[in-house]
Amino acid sequence: MIVGGWRPAEVVDVVDASSHARVLRVRVTDWPGNDAGQHIDIRLTAEDGYQAERSYSVGSYGAGDIIELAVDEVPDGEVSPYLVRDVAVGDQLEVKGPLGGYFVWRAGGVVPVQLIAGGSGIVPLRAIARAMSDAGVAASGRLLYFVRTPEDAIYRDELTRDAEAGGVPVTWAYTRGAPDGWQGRVGRLDDSGIAAASWRPDDEPLVFVCGPTRFVEHVADTLVRLGHPASSIRTERFGGA
Ligand SMILES: Cc1cc2nc3c(=O)[nH]c(=O)nc-3n(C[C@H](O)[C@H](O)[C@H](O)COP(=O)(O)OP(=O)(O)OC[C@H]3O[C@@H](n4cnc5c(N)ncnc54)[C@H](O)[C@@H]3O)c2cc1C
Numbered sequence: 001m002i003v004g005g006w007r008p009a010e011v012v013d014v015v016d017a018s019s020h021a022r023v024l025r026v027r028v029t030d031w032p033g034n035d036a037g038q039h040i041d042i043r044l045t046a047e048d049g050y051q052a053e054r055s056y057s058v059g060s061y062g063a064g065d066i067i068e069l070a071v072d073e074v075p076d077g078e079v080s081p082y083l084v085r086d087v088a089v090g091d092q093l094e095v096k097g098p099l100g101g102y103f104v105w106r107a108g109g110v111v112p113v114q115l116i117a118g119g120s121g122i123v124p125l126r127a128i129a130r131a132m133s134d135a136g137v138a139a140s141g142r143l144l145y146f147v148r149t150p151e152d153a154i155y156r157d158e159l160t161r162d163a164e165a166g167g168v169p170v171t172w173a174y175t176r177g178a179p180d181g182w183q184g185r186v187g188r189l190d191d192s193g194i195a196a197a198s199w200r201p202d203d204e205p206l207v208f209v210c211g212p213t214r215f216v217e218h219v220a221d222t223l224v225r226l227g228h229p230a231s232s233i234r235t236e237r238f239g240g241a
Contacts, residue, residue, distance in 0.1 A: 009029065010026065011025070017155065018154060024069045033064070036127035038097065058123070070120065111141075112206075116210075119147065122145055122155055126159070129141060141168035145173065149174060173193070194223070208235075
């Protein structure tokens with residue numbers, strides 16, 4: 001029985017995504033399916049009854065009772081270290097959702113689409129990129145992904161492979177350290193760097209920006225300065241700096 005919107009869920013797969021992030025696949029009882037970009041709440045209950053709830057984006061979309069999450073560990077955090085280090089196949093969780101109807105893209109929706117992620121902000125944008133590929137409009141998508149170093153990127157191999165196979169093209173932005181042979185700059189991208197990796201305002205893209213709060217605010221301010229109307233920019237903030 002589903003009580004108060006919380007559904008029982010079981011971890012069915014865990015894969016390291018970086019030294020501090022993991023992809024979790026979770027089977028959710030009676031999952032109704034989700035749109036690309038939506039999130040869930042997870043509730044953990046300790047043996048003494050203490051409960052903690054946090055939000056996590058869904059990296060997968062559509063029907064089926066197994067959803068994909070990707071969690072980046074926040075040092076000193078309460079929930080993310082548990083999900084990244086301790087949770088194991090067979091563990092039980094509780095999940096509420098799918099949640100959110102604004103930060104979503106559906107087949108037949110507006111194109112072109114600009115996706116801009118910082119760190120774990122890639123998760124809902126991964127789902128949108130998947131949905132665009134499945135809808136046959138990947139060429140109308142562009143993804144700009146900010147990571148500290150290549151090793152910090154979640155979905156690194158998948159994004160590269162998909163882009164090479166005709167999926168949404170990816171531009172990498174490295175803020176601390178780049179791969180060997182990297183010709184571009186390392187550090188925060190300035191206005192011209194963001195403009196060069198993005199659809200122009202004249203193309204009238206719908207823009208999705210996701211990541212830590214200060215990252216999202218910086219990118220959204222830049223986009224407005226470049227001429228994108230604020231009404232075309234959708235943001236999702238993950239907390240933290
Ligand atoms: C809609 C939504 C979707 C989200 N999706 C994801 C996702 O797909 N993957 C994911 O890894 N996280 C996601 N988050 C963030 C997630 O909900 C938690 O905030 C994060 O995992 C930290 O939880 P915690 O219990 O470990 O840290 P807490 O104990 O809550 O916080 C510890 C300290 O870390 C700071 N902090 C909190 N969150 C962050 C952060 N993201 N970065 C840096 N510092 C932070 C806090 O300010 C606090 O000082 C999402 C958040 C929202 C609102």
